[in-house]
Every structure is written in structure tokens, then in C-alpha cells.
Amino acid sequence: xxxxxQMEGPVTLSEEAFLTINCTYTATGYxxxxxxxxxPGEGLQLLLKATKADDKGSNKGFxxxxxxxxxxxxxxxxxxxxSDSAVYFCALSDRGSNDYKLSFGAGxxxxxxx
Amino acid sequence: xxxxxxxxxxLITVTGKKLTVTCSQNMNHEYMSWYRQDPGLGLRxxxxxxxxxxxxxxxxxxxxxxxxxxxxxxxxxLESPSPNQTSLYFCASSLSPSSVYNEQFFGPGTRLTxx
Numbered sequence: 027x028x029x030x031x032q033m034e035g036p037v038t039l040s041e042e043a044f045l046t047i048n049c050t051y052t053a054t055g056y057x058x059x060x061x062x063x064x065x066p067g068e069g070l071q072l073l074l075k076a077t078k079a080d081d082k083g084s085n086k087g088f089x090x091x092x093x094x095x096x097x098x099x100x101x102x103x104x105x106x107x108x109s110d111s112a113v114y115f116c117a118l119s120d121r122g123s124n125d126y127k128l129s130f131g132a133g134x135x136x137x138x139x140x
Numbered sequence: 141x142x143x144x145x146x147x148x149x150x151l152i153t154v155t156g157k158k159l160t161v162t163c164s165q166n167m168n169h170e171y172m173s174w175y176r177q178d179p180g181l182g183l184r185x186x187x188x189x190x191x192x193x194x195x196x197x198x199x200x201x202x203x204x205x206x207x208x209x210x211x212x213x214x215x216x217x218l219e220s221p222s223p224n225q226t227s228l229y230f231c232a233s234s235l236s237p238s239s240v241y242n243e244q245f246f247g248p249g250t251r252l253t254x255x
Contacts (some may be wrong), residue, residue: 068247069230126164126237127198128244130182
């Protein structure tokens with residue numbers, strides 16, 4: 027089956043620090059990979075995505091590259107801000123499985139201090 | 141504004157008292173889904189619907205029911221809630237079932253506590 031393993035948190039950083047959140051996956055078909063972000067008290071929002079190997083998704087200064095050889099999709103940001111404090115979820119959807127759903131990692135809570 | 145809405149946002153109830161959490165989207169999306177979020181487990185799919193009158197079980201359907209009588213609405217029904225259903229619930233929608241592979245739009249969540 028499909029699964030996502032995500033770096034456990036919580037992660038606490040100072041403003042302007044470099045952020046990496048590791049994500050690896052297992053999929054039986056042709057997965058699309060996503061990072062969703064959940065700001066305090068809100069629902070999930072799509073942060074970025076990649077639909078095939080070697081694609082790079084980017085948004086709001088965040089980047090992640092779909093690495094098929096290492097089955098990874100690590101999230102990075104070069105200089106975080108207090109406003110980046112949130113819970114980050116790595117997720118995949120697998121066209122080959124025909125289950126029409128997202129499989130999520132456990133989530134990583136990130137706190138950025140001023 | 142394009143959005144997914146859920147009601148109520150917060151609910152405290154007692155074991156065995158039937159409840160319904162409503163979900164509505166104004167984007168004319170075919171696909172809708174319910175997830176629950178629990179610490180350390182991420183989000184897990186409860187039920188999904190690919191169109192009106194078409195529903196199917198997700199990974200954790202036990203203790204839940206859904207219906208899809210209209211395209212915009214997808215209520216989640218707990219006929220006899222139990223404490224292990226205390227969780228944060230999210231409704232989501234996509235333009236079509238295949239659009240799930242591109243993006244889902246999530247509601248703001250409903251925090252349910254069953255005493």
C-alpha cells in the first residue's frame with residue numbers, strides 16, 4: 027500500500043534560519059506528491075506539489091524536489107519567518123491505486139521565534 | 141469566494157447522542173471527502189464521494205455514515221458517537237475524482253469531543 031513517513035517534530039527555529047523537513051514515501055503506482063500547510067486554527071492549504079520524478083515544486087520561498095531514486099520529497103526554505111509557524115504535512119496521491127485519496131504523513135509542527 | 145464550509149466548528153457531546161457535521165462547497169466540485177486528524181497519525185480518510193449518490197469507504201469508516209443527495213453537500217453522521225471518535229474532522233473537495241491527483245480544497249475543520 028501507499029504510505030508517507032515524515033520527520034517528527036516539533037521543530038523550533040529562529041527567524042532567518044534554514045528549514046528542512048524530511049519526507050519519504052512508499053507507493054505502488056505513479057504518485058503525485060504534495061506539501062500541505064495548516065496554520066493555527068485553519069484548514070489545510072496546498073503549499074506545493076510535484077507530479078512526476080525530478081519535478082520541483084515551489085511556493086512562498088519553499089521548495090521540494092520529487093526524487094524517485096530515493097523516494098523522497100523533502101521540504102526546504104532558506105530563511106524562515108515567524109509567519110511560517112504552522113503544521114506541515116507531506117502527502118501523496120497514487121493514480122495507479124485508483125483510490126482517489128491523499129495519504130498523509132503525521133505532520134511536523136514548526137515554530138519560528140523572532 | 142470559493143470555499144468549503146463546515147458546521148459546527150466546535151462540538152462537545154456525550155456518548156450515544158447522534159450528531160451530524162455538515163459540509164458544503166460552492167465550487168461545483170464532483171468529489172468530496174471526509175478526513176479525521178489525530179496526533180501522530182496525520183489525516184486519515186473516512187469516506188469519499190465521487191458524485192451525487194456515489195459514496196465509498198475510506199480507511200477508517202467504522203462508526204460513520206455519509207450521504208450525497210446534492211452535489212454541494214456531504215454531511216458526516218455519527219449515529220452513536222463514542223469517545224474514540226474525539227478528533228479534528230476535515231471536509232475536502234476536488235473538481236473531479238481525477239483532480240484529487242492535483243489538489244484538494246479543505247474546510248476549516250470541526251473539533252469534536254465525545255465525553
